[in-house]
Amino acid sequence: MNLREEIINDILKSLNNEVSKEDVVVESPKERSFGDYAVPCFVFAKKLRKSPIAIAEDIKNNLDESKYEKVEVVSGYLNFFVKKEDLTKYVINKINEEKENYGKSNIGENKTAVIDYSAPNIAKPFGVGHLRSTAIGQAIKNILEKNSYNTVGINHLGDWGTQFGKMICAYKKWGNEEAIRKEPIKELLALYIKFHEEAEKEPSLEDEGRAYFKALENGDEEALMLWKWFRDESLKEFQKTYDLLGISKFDSYNGEAFYLDKMDGVIEELKEKNLLKKDQGAYVVDLEDMPPALIMKKDGATLYMTRDLAAAFYRKKTYNFDEAVYVIGNEQSLHLKQLKAVINKMGHDFANNMHHVNFGMVLQDGKKMSTRKGKTVKLHDVLVEAKDMAKTYIKNADSVDVEEVSRQVGIGAVIYNDLKNYRTNDIEFKLEDVLRFEGETGPYIQYTYARIMSLLKNNELKDIDFEKVEINSYIWNLVFKLYEFNDIIVKAKLGYDPSLLAKYVMDLAQEFNKFYGNCKINDGDDNEKAFKLKVSNSVAIVLKEGLRLLNIDAPEKM
RNA sequence: GCGCCUGUAGAUCAAUUGGAUAGAUCGUUUGACUACGGAUCAAAAGGUUAUGGGUUCAAAUCCUAUCAGGCGCGCCA
Secondary structure (H helix, E strand, C coil): CCHHHHHHHHHHHHCCCCCCHHHCCCECCCCHHHCCEEEECHHHHHHHCCCHHHHHHHHHHHCCHHHCCEEEEECCEEEEECCHHHHHHHHHHHHHHHHHHCCCCCCCCCCEEEEECCCCECCCCCECHHHHHHHHHHHHHHHHHHCCCEEEEECCCECCCHHHHHHHHHHHHHCCHHHHHHCHHHHHHHHHHHHHHHHHHCCHHHHHHHHHHHHHHCCCHHHHHHHHHHHHHHHHHHHHHHHHHCCCCCCECCCHHHHHHHHHHHHHHHHHCCCEEEECCEEEEEECCEEEEEEECCCCCECHHHHHHHHHHHHHHHHCCCEEEEECCHHHHHHHHHHHHHHHHCCCHHHHHEEEECCCCEEECCEECCCCCCCCCEHHHHHHHHHHHHHCCCCCCCCCCHHHHHHHHHHHHHHHHHHCCCCCCCEECCHHHHCCCCCCCHHHHHHHHHHHHHHHHCCCCCCCCHHHCCCCHHHHHHHHHHHCHHHHHHHHHHCCCHHHHHHHHHHHHHHHHHHHHHCCCCCCCHHHHHHHHHHHHHHHHHHHHHHHHCCCCCCCCC
16 A cells, blocks of 8 residues: 555546646645645646646546545645545554565665665774764664664774874873773873873874884784774774664774785786876876875875775675765765776776765864864763663662663663764754753653553553544544654655654654553554554554664553 | 855754745743653743845745855865
């Protein structure tokens, strides 16, 4: 059943196909009393040389109106009212049959998508800035799977680059092995900051750092040993953050260093195709309408771009992806554009299937947080704080696993806060907003779910006679919302936009709470009671599944 | 300087991508469990959509100018 399509087809038929399918826009009116669906007829007016109202009337007259509860013409709009009983029966039965599989789409069948996300930088704190890529990326991965895609989640670790030369340099000058073993990230960060402070006074340090990176790329043993040590210690610490977030593992942890021996092929191909140009000692690829892409430094060391190129080719070869999604911040827009442009210039059209899913920065006092100046808020600290805060809310401590539930709720708040708004907006980091559990927050939705579960605990679900059921406006809003779940799954995929799903789940929870607050559910005759319980159960199933896609747990008690 | 992005209630964000009376949440004020979980519900107040001009049946949305902010622009990632 696809109501939107039926309406489009009905209209095309009524107008003898004098307009094309693309002209027919089926909207959901903002004022529900206008109808369940609305079609503005103004667009037809020019083609048919008639007034919109007359056209709307024509369509209505030629239409098989018995399919709908009601069709109305109001000031140029054609408003459709769906038959409530039919849709209710269909939706409720479908959800109770399909359970958590409800809403699945097959648009990605036999397709593979590679999602590059999270990607924290080794030897630097896992800051709140990196939550965005992690949360958005994980949600997109889940949403793609719900659309039947095969997915490959890649944590493209920032584990290579000049910064490691600087780090090694700093360690050799001021480092202390003991201290690093104790608190690796903290010490390494201190070294990194010191390096930049000193470099400001003594610019030659920068060259020294670059030389160490060059040595690293050339396979210098001591440098490699230090690098590996930093990497191992960092990963151990990152895992604690992933555990709290409930992200068990990525399909691949191949970071930048992994492509060390895979860059030559790319450089060879660039040379062969005559795209590489020497400029001021460095090698670049010239591009139209944008600055050239830097491929190799004058000392022969590679760059971010070089490794990203190698990664793109490796992923195409290894996974043969239909789509590659890069969940990376706005500030790298130019880099991603250049990356695609270079691949296109090399004559590979898979660049067209690479998508930059960009997002806004996390700001503090309106400014970017700078690792170099030590101005980052550690994500782990925020998550722990959220968890502790959640603990204070939990009431009946004897029947719930307090540790686990407070983790779920606290983290739910943090993740929801990150996903609820459209990605590309910059967000100001305010701890008090992140730790809110009331209103438009993750815990609000979790609470709604827990409430339904408690309602269902002592009442078993029974079969319903749909003929005898009364569908009030609260229930109808819920049913219609439930029906739209599949639309949202598809739309969220097409726009790579988890916020659509986040808003949907919120809407559904709000509608349910209105229903709950205004109608007694466990009341009425047997059939009515069973009906209301089954609607509630359907809401619970969709809430839980929606939250799961956002990587938020739904505890049964909280 | 050039390029990209943003500007909507006191705050944080929506607005079906050009559609009907611009909606939520927080905060403020008021009300609701001897009823299924008060992390809830019901309600009030709060807007010249940064500003000026334009495009059309229709503009928060498109074009244009101005103002304000953010990001990026060769050897960082």
